[in-house]
Amino acid sequence: MVRRQARGQQRIAEILDAALALFAEVGYAAASTNAIAARAGISPGSLYQFFRNKEEIAQALSERLVDALRTAHADAFADRDVVELPLAELVERMTDPLIGFNVANPGAKALFGNTDMPAALAAATRPLHEAVTGRVAAVLAARSPQLSDAEAVRYATVAVHIVRALMGPIVAASEGEREVLIGELRRALVGYLAPIDALSV
Numbered sequence: 001m002v003r004r005q006a007r008g009q010q011r012i013a014e015i016l017d018a019a020l021a022l023f024a025e026v027g028y029a030a031a032s033t034n035a036i037a038a039r040a041g042i043s044p045g046s047l048y049q050f051f052r053n054k055e056e057i058a059q060a061l062s063e064r065l066v067d068a069l070r071t072a073h074a075d076a077f078a079d080r081d082v083v084e085l086p087l088a089e090l091v092e093r094m095t096d097p098l099i100g101f102n103v104a105n106p107g108a109k110a111l112f113g114n115t116d117m118p119a120a121l122a123a124a125t126r127p128l129h130e131a132v133t134g135r136v137a138a139v140l141a142a143r144s145p146q147l148s149d150a151e152a153v154r155y156a157t158v159a160v161h162i163v164r165a166l167m168g169p170i171v172a173a174s175e176g177e178r179e180v181l182i183g184e185l186r187r188a189l190v191g192y193l194a195p196i197d198a199l200s201v
Contacts, residue, residue, distance in 0.1 A: 021107060137155070
């Protein structure tokens with residue numbers, strides 16, 4: 001029984017891995033259960049033993065990715081001496097786990113960024129995205145206490161959107177070009193945040 005359950009869990013993981021790769025290649029809308037089954041190396045009938053449709057696959061994949069994203073966010077925003085940390089180092093420490101998550105899960109953007117996704121899937125990640133903006137705003141406020149709450153949120157919102165805008169090209173780039181783009185992302189963030197950071201001096 002235990003062995004059968006382990007095989008079932010492995011097969012589910014293979015289906016989810018295949019779905020994530022396919023979503024990254026063709027997008028959520030164009031991916032079919034037949035294509036996911038083929039990518040996983042199983043028959044459609046075998047896939048339907050675990051998932052009734054593509055929405056159920058996306059739901060299970062979303063839950064798995066949300067857990068991984070929550071870990072990445074926790075690593076990015078773990079308690080550190082944000083007041084004393086040099087800005088360039090702060091930017092690097094905050095972006096590295098998020099970049100790592102997206103590179104390891106290239107289909108996540110196709111899944112979470114799809115405006116046609118079922119409402120339940122979109123709702124699953126919204127609190128995490130909002131928490132990121134809130135955490136960045138808290139960091140900025142801690143470094144520059146004279147910022148109003150509204151100003152801190154506004155600056156944080158722009159910074160988060162800079163990261164999101166470049167995440168797609170970073171994930172899609174070759175390894176060498178990826179490092180260049182990551183450097184450009186950090187440079188853009190430091191350039192944007194430096195005048196705000198200077199207010200704390």
